[in-house]
Amino acid sequence: MRASRLLIALSLSAALASPVAGTSERIAQDRPESWALNYFTATSLMSGFGAPKAAEPGTVSLGVEATLIPRLGVRQRTVGFNGTKTEDLNKLPILARPRLEIGLPWRLTVTLGYVPPVSLSGVRPNLFSFSLGRPWLERDPWRLGARLTGLWGGVDGDFTCSAEQAAAGGDRSRNPFGCEAPSRDRVRFNFVGLDLGASYRLPTERSAEIYLGATVGRNRPSFEVHARYNGFLDRTRLVTRGTLVSLAAGVRGANGKRLTWAVEASYTPLRVRRPPALGDHMDSLLTARVFLAVPLDHADAGREGLTGAPSP
Numbered sequence: 173m174r175a176s177r178l179l180i181a182l183s184l185s186a187a188l189a190s191p192v193a194g195t196s197e198r199i200a201q202d203r204p205e206s207w208a209l210n211y212f213t214a215t216s217l218m219s220g221f222g223a224p225k226a227a228e229p230g231t232v233s234l235g236v237e238a239t240l241i242p243r244l245g246v247r248q249r250t251v252g253f254n255g256t257k258t259e260d261l262n263k264l265p266i267l268a269r270p271r272l273e274i275g276l277p278w279r280l281t282v283t284l285g286y287v288p289p290v291s292l293s294g295v296r297p298n299l300f301s302f303s304l305g306r307p308w309l310e311r312d313p314w315r316l317g318a319r320l321t322g323l324w325g326g327v328d329g330d331f332t333c334s335a336e337q338a339a340a341g342g343d344r345s346r347n348p349f350g351c352e353a354p355s356r357d358r359v360r361f362n363f364v365g366l367d368l369g370a371s372y373r374l375p376t377e378r379s380a381e382i383y384l385g386a387t388v389g390r391n392r393p394s395f396e397v398h399a400r401y402n403g404f405l406d407r408t409r410l411v412t413r414g415t416l417v418s419l420a421a422g423v424r425g426a427n428g429k430r431l432t433w434a435v436e437a438s439y440t441p442l443r444v445r446r447p448p449a450l451g452d453h454m455d456s457l458l459t460a461r462v463f464l465a466v467p468l469d470h471a472d473a474g475r476e477g478l479t480g481a482p483s484p
Contacts, residue, residue: 196409202452204255206412207444209393213361214418214440214457215241215267216299217323218285221434221463222383222424223369224305224317227275233432235271235465237285242459247446252332255447257349260334263295271301273465279306287325294354295329303367313373313381321387323363330354332399332406355399363416365389371424380425385436391416417441422461434463 199206219237243262250258271285285301305319330338333351340346371383394411422436440457 195407196411198411198413201412201414202443202445203412204251204444204446205395205410206414207442207455208251208259208261209359209395209410209412210391210414210416210440210442211457212261212327212359213323213363213391213393213416214438214442215239215459216361217363217387217418218269218271218283218301218303218321219420219436219438219461219463220283220303220305220319220321220367220369220385220387221422221436221461222381222385223315223371224281224307224319225315226279226307226310227273227281229275229277231275232468233273233465234468235273235432235463237269237271237461237463239267239269239438240460241265241267242457248455250446259331260294260329260336261331263293263329263331267297269299269301271465281305283319294335295327297325297327299323299325299327299361305367313375315371315373315381317369319367319369321365321367321389323361326358326360328356328358331357331359332397333401350402352400352403355397357398358396360394360396362392362394363389365391365416379427380423382423383421383436385420385422387416387418387420389416420461424463430466432463432465434461436461436463 241264243265246258249261250256252259267287269285269287271283273281273283275281283303287297287299289296289298301323303319303321305317307315307317309316333349333353333355335354337347337351338353365387366389367385367387369383369385371381373381392411392413394409397406397408399406418438418440420436420438422434424432424434426432438459438461441454442456443452444455445452
């Protein structure tokens with residue numbers, strides 16, 4: 173009996189003395205940490221750039237989209253520990269994503285997007301995007317359609333303890349939390365939703381159209397801390413879940429029927445409750461995206477317009 177008690181006491185002492193925290197916590201949608209996770213999920217979503225168009229089965233186009241990531245102010249970056257610690261979130265000004273679009277039978281089109289794990293400015297993304305869509309109504313000049321869409325993967329970076337803070341050592345003005353090394357944090361994305369689009373071909377220009385889009389879906393991002401500060405290894409995992417809605421408006425066109433382009437503005441309403449007042453207010457995302465694509469089958473490139481139907 174004494175041996176058992178001694179073993180339990182030693183185990184508890186070792187656990188209490190260990191400078192490691194590995195708790196997992198589900199946090200409310202309006203907490204500052206959740207706001208940051210939703211914000212960067214919205215910047216990482218793959219846009220449809222208008223209503224889906226019918227493409228010939230087997231046709232392939234290769235494209236790239238670029239999303240502007242607005243620079244966050246100090247108050248917006250103060251999201252750690254329920255809005256009391258400033259994090260290093262201004263890493264990249266632009267997110268670029270290669271895309272592959274493939275025509276399928278039954279007027280379906282699948283789009284695959286991938287941001288490869290290339291380290292840049294202290295972050296290393298690894299993001300996979302997917303959409304499967306088709307037009308449901310095509311009555312010239314209108315086209316309406318829908319897509320199933322998703323975003324998965326993660327971004328690694330030194331968000332909690334930046335390399336700058338760790339290099340400052342004991343300087344509390346530059347390293348207030350006593351960061352001992354750059355953190356190896358990870359943001360994980362998990363979004364599945366429905367994208368609805370409506371396009372209107374301009375009567376004065378057959379190669380251009382304006383469009384509106386709306387994306388709504390289930391969002392379950394998480395943030396995994398891996399930071400050492402003040403002799404303490406923080407391995408906290410924060411998880412949030414809820415519904416994310418994003419709206420878009422833009423213009424799409426074709427240059428000589430070999431290059432497709434699009435420019436759009438995107439708006440995602442986001443609510444947050446920040447200290448000290450803890451008042452619930454809007455701090456939404458407003459950003460811009462551009463898109464370029466070329467058909468890989470150049471023999472058929474001149475036979476298709478924006479509607480996907482053969483040109484007369």
